[in-house]
Amino acid sequence: MSLDRLQEWIIRFALEIEEHKDHLTRLDSAIGDADHGINMDRGMKAVLAKIEAEPPASVEALFKAAGMTLVSSVGGASGPLYGTFFLRFGMAGGETESLSADHLAKAFRSGLDGVVARGKAEAGDKTMFDALAPALEALEAGLDQGVGLAEALKAAAIAAAAGRDATIPMLARKGRASYLVERSVGHQDPGATSAALLIQVAAATLT
Amino acid sequence: MSLDRLQEWIIRFALEIEEHKDHLTRLDSAIGDADHGINMDRGMKAVLAKIEAEPPASVEALFKAAGMTLVSSVGGASGPLYGTFFLRFGMAGGETESLSADHLAKAFRSGLDGVVARGKAEAGDKTMFDALAPALEALEAGLDQGVGLAEALKAAAIAAAAGRDATIPMLARKGRASYLVERSVGHQDPGATSAALLIQVAAATLT
Amino acid sequence: MKKLINKPDDVVAEALLGIEAAHPDLKVDHPNRVIYRADSPVAGKVGLISGGGSGHEPLHGGFVGMGMLDAACAGQVFTSPTPDQMLAATKLVDGGKGVLHIVKNYTGDVLNFEMGAELAAAESGVEVATVVTNDDVAVKDSLYTAGRRGVGVTVLVEKIAGAAAEEGRALSEVAAIARKVNESGRSMGMALTSGTVPAAGEPTFQLGEDEIEIGIGIHGEPGRRREKLTSAAEIGEKLVEPIIDDLPFRSGDEVLAFVNGMGGTPLIELYVMYNEVARILAGHGIGIARSLVGSYITSLDMAGCSVTLLKLDEELLKLWDAPVKTPALRWGI
Amino acid sequence: MKKLINKPDDVVAEALLGIEAAHPDLKVDHPNRVIYRADSPVAGKVGLISGGGSGHEPLHGGFVGMGMLDAACAGQVFTSPTPDQMLAATKLVDGGKGVLHIVKNYTGDVLNFEMGAELAAAESGVEVATVVTNDDVAVKDSLYTAGRRGVGVTVLVEKIAGAAAEEGRALSEVAAIARKVNESGRSMGMALTSGTVPAAGEPTFQLGEDEIEIGIGIHGEPGRRREKLTSAAEIGEKLVEPIIDDLPFRSGDEVLAFVNGMGGTPLIELYVMYNEVARILAGHGIGIARSLVGSYITSLDMAGCSVTLLKLDEELLKLWDAPVKTPALRWGI
């Protein structure tokens, strides 16, 4: 996977976020504070500006730039969480100009570990973890089975979407939605929704 | 004029005020602070309670009780003004149990002087003065001409009503309405309206 | 109407109970509705009393304490207190050097305080001086009318005259200082929304979703004009320019700039307004030596603000900076 | 939306300009949106920083000054500040004895402060301790969730820990005092109306003309339940009883009683509420040793109130009474 393609992933994620901004915010208004779309859009726009101003020369530079920019521009829970995801992804990716499929999966694993280290989310807590974790499992399983990156990412995208949908009946135990206790049930988690977009774009771009 | 009749005047004024409470307040809401009816009703109810609890034994006692009670229970501009009117009226009436027609007119003159001394209103300022002053003139003129108290008071009531109506086109120069300058024009003055009631009740009672 | 109250008629009495419970330095004469310094009368000090309709909190009760008022008379909501209250307050705070009555210029307040002073003279022989504040430039000034309303400058008069009294100055001197503050200060206010008088249950006036009232009074009296809602920058100009023109304030003047909230407007907006006021004053070459930002003279839950500018000299500055210990203004102690 | 603002996106930046202009004792690092003591860093004193989304004024910027915070980081409205802001603030106020971060318990705030602390450790080696406030009894407490929100007690933590720092105590001691305050305090809030986020332009939530929300959060998060509007007396019970039950507070306890306005509620109503709180506490045999009544931790223009009770002992009382000089809380100096 070339640096160019990886950068394309980030850029197209930003565009998807922009397109789904209102939807994400609406989801957040039901069980949070009505800003997830605004937060992510502000952050990803800043990321675009950053990598346009200083085109990154390595995988590590690209994802560190994305991570740092999210951390310093979002402010909500999603800033440190997505920021950490990309920072760890970049560090695991390393000072290289391309990533093998396995290396990509390792970087993903490292990013997700970062999210968990920061947010302490577990499966079923109704967070972005519930989309990211099944996606990573599907990716790793596909690569293990030798289906190739494109197929494995497709499976990951399907798993992320299923994970996102599975947040609907969950009772939130992390983030603002947890204040609602029972009343959080029946609503789709906004962070899981944006996370599913990230994987969906990966499947469409990293081929 | 017996003390009983004079007391009847006060009592019936209180009842008229209660009946016109909302109307007076509505007039005040157009060019003041929407409380003239509330103020006068609170005050006159207190007066009723006062003279019921301690039946006054003289003209002075009756009108001083009314005046003091208005002063200590109203709080708006109308409290000190009506209060002073009755206090001065009572002092001029004196420690007696009845008033001649001339004595009544003198007491009225003394009350009105008190209103002017306190409020510095002049004719045409759009205040209670514009109903009280023509009423007093009509009363004095009638008595001068020897028409008798009942007729003179009838003339006074007509003059008060005319004076009240004449406040409509006036530009207010005293009280809250003066803040409105030109916008006070076209509205009937609430204080002139309650004052016209006082004279109207006098004409109906003091016969 | 949505308010944190019990019966509308009990609001004032219960707020007085709350004030008394919350502030051990204050006492309340409940029958007379007088809030007073617990250490009243302060011997050898001119007593300062003020008062007015309730609904303008912290004015006046929140300004009772060392270095400011000795007592405040609370009327019904938006209704002047009555003379017997002023009499009671005057007697409570007289420490032998006379008592200053600080009165906002509304006919009801002026007449009731006047009778209160007469009663005090007749009953107790306390020497009373009266200062009437009338700083609201929204109202045309005239000898032949009720004149201008007393608004924001009242807070500054109470603070500065209070400091002068604390220094032991004579009644005539304290009154002179109070008059000087009133003459050196001007105000103008605006409303975004109307307040709601508890007993009325409905907003006093109606403003459209895109309308504001420029020149509003603190009882919801109509202002100079109704206008379209506009930016803080333009609202700042509509308030500050007429104030500057009126005194007039001149380049080189040093002022106290007071941005006041009307009760329903949060602090963050007042700071945005203060920024505009500072910008406009700088443009006129007027320096800000002191500032006050907050809701100090309110109109129930009205949203909006007022601006008061006070021209300072060394004397006023020194008295402003003197220690004060009241629920709403406190420093130096 | 009717507000005294210019462009919604500029509210925070312009309010910071206003704060800076109004308070000479404070400075503002505008690029980083950090309000800090003009005399920072104070050598030999633990630095205290806090911060959070804007819209809660005077929290936190209004509590910067001698005896309280050294710096406050202002986020966008209702959005946590970012780690680089906390880094900048930490470096600004480090006087050599380490820096305490006071963080309200919201995931966004906690994570952003955490990263800020990591950056500070990595970049500058400043020793940082963190105390998270979580006093809101409206939220069920649990180890497995985000836990309780930090609300009114934050003001008290900032004051009391600030006084401890001013005494020259070590970072660990100041942090311990801050934790003690948090553990000894509980809060609960309610809303009469929703606030309006400037960028959203519409009320965050809708309440009917006769509805209130009990257990509201300071960002308009839904509370325990929606109920019919009722009297101040009953609202007092709905707020105070769960607080008393939770700690629990007991007969004979001495507390600081803090009745807080949400931004759009005027002082007269807060005093009516205070009277009810005092009545209820007296019924439980709980004594009020200190009180605070006013709008100190707000939610934009939301109308409503919160009650915070803090159990006092001699140590906390002494630190509460210690001098403080900030725009919003000041005494003893």
Ligand SMILES: Nc1ncnc2c1ncn2[C@@H]1O[C@H](COP(=O)(O)OP(=O)(O)O)[C@@H](O)[C@H]1O
């Ligand atoms: N502890 C956590 N671990 C993982 N994800 C979390 C956690 N807390 C919140 N989130 C995610 O963050 C999302 C909310 O993000 P956002 O609305 O941008 O931040 P905020 O809640 O601060 O306003 C939630 O939908 C959830 O997916």
Ligand SMILES: Nc1ncnc2c1ncn2[C@@H]1O[C@H](COP(=O)(O)OP(=O)(O)O)[C@@H](O)[C@H]1O
């Ligand atoms: N200076 C004055 N002299 C005579 N009457 C006055 C004066 N000022 C006001 N009034 C009368 O008082 C009336 C208003 O009374 P009210 O509404 O009870 O008091 P307030 O204006 O204090 O609310 C006015 O309509 C006017 O007739």
Ligand SMILES: [Mg+2]
């Ligand atoms: Mg959110």
Ligand SMILES: [Mg+2]
């Ligand atoms: Mg948020």
Ligand SMILES: [Mg+2]
């Ligand atoms: Mg009136």
Ligand SMILES: [Mg+2]
């Ligand atoms: Mg009135």
